[in-house]
Amino acid sequence: MKRSITIALSLLIIGITAAIRLKAQESQPQVVSISAKRFEFTPNQITLKRGEPVTLRVSAQDRDHGFYQKDLEIELDLTPDHPSEVTITPEKAGRFVAICDHFCGSGHGNMKMVINVE
């Protein structure tokens, strides 16, 4: 009797832990990796789902860059030492142009990527 209670309790605990783990996985935002180098982002176009949180992890390959999109509240300073990231939940569908806003040389003005939200 005592043993069966213990087993039941253990199972319950295992069940709860699993549920918690599952829950954590569900709310863990999807990660999109982006790399930045003079004068491009790779990929240069991504598509996100409206209302779904997503983490943008951006790494600079060669020097400092910026990653900026006002409407999506993205404002990152990138250095080559470590990736920078931001988690956003796009609320509005549309086509958003993110730019490098740290001046990085002659092709800087064309360093941008498109974020589609649908």
Added chain:
Amino acid sequence: MDRPLDRRKFLKVSGMSLGVGALISFAPALAAGGTPVARVRNWFRRQNGEEVSPFNLVQLSDAHVGFQGPSNPTGTKAFERAIEVINGLNPQPELILFTGDLTHESETPGEHEKRMQLFKDITGRLKSKKVMYVPGEHDAALDGGALYRQFFGETHYSFDHRGVHFIALDNVSSGKPAVGAAQIEWLKRDIARYPHTAPIVVFTHRPLFDLRPDWEWFTRDGDEVLNVLSPHENVTVLYGHIHRHDVHETEHATHYASRSLIFAFPDPTTVSDKKPVAFDKEKPFKNLGLQLLAERSGPNQRPALGVDDVELTLREYAGTDGVQQISRPGASL
């Protein structure tokens, strides 16, 4: 918005016969007496030995000396033309403000120095010798402003001229479109000395408000700067960077952008991609120009700053005006 004085034939670009017949009318009249104007005048007289009095100034921007590309194959011609226009003004402007991108960057060793020197040589032709500068990102963003400082001095500073407080702000040399916390602290201390009615002219390279962020037409901490300035009632901001004339009101300030001297950008409200306006060899200076500013009397006899947007043209056959001028209502000082 253009209101050309005359649209007859322009000289062909071949030979580049440049001439000047600038017809600029200034109406420098400052209201006599009356508070709070009189109070401000007295305050400046006490502080600086110089009271508010009428004067005129010129804003130049974005010469991009060293730029080579299809959007302007004539190099420094428009810039040199602008210098001629200014030298032809009567009276001569007392002050010339250059709002950044004096030069175009180069990563070839020694080349950017040459471009800065060429810029200095050309501005050296100005009859008016009080010329003040701020850097643009093409001058100062790749080396934190080191080379710029060798040629032009500090990237932010302030001074008084005839009772107007001028503040040069650097929103480029960190590499980001930002003024930065240290400079904002400096700004707070700088303006704390002035009465709220003192006329203040801020000149900087990028817009301090969000004009078109996805074209990089903004300053990340521009709001903070405008906040610091907000107790002051007479703030005018002069800037460049956008290569077109623009007038914009924020709650506490009026912002004027000067045309560039190399190529123009299109209207950000109607065009989705930021690309230079194509070069027109029949009208090589089309859309390029400068801003003339003069103190005038505004509504209710208050002193006002008149801002004229000027588009450069080639001299016409008739030899009349070399300048198309568009008058704008004065911003209240």
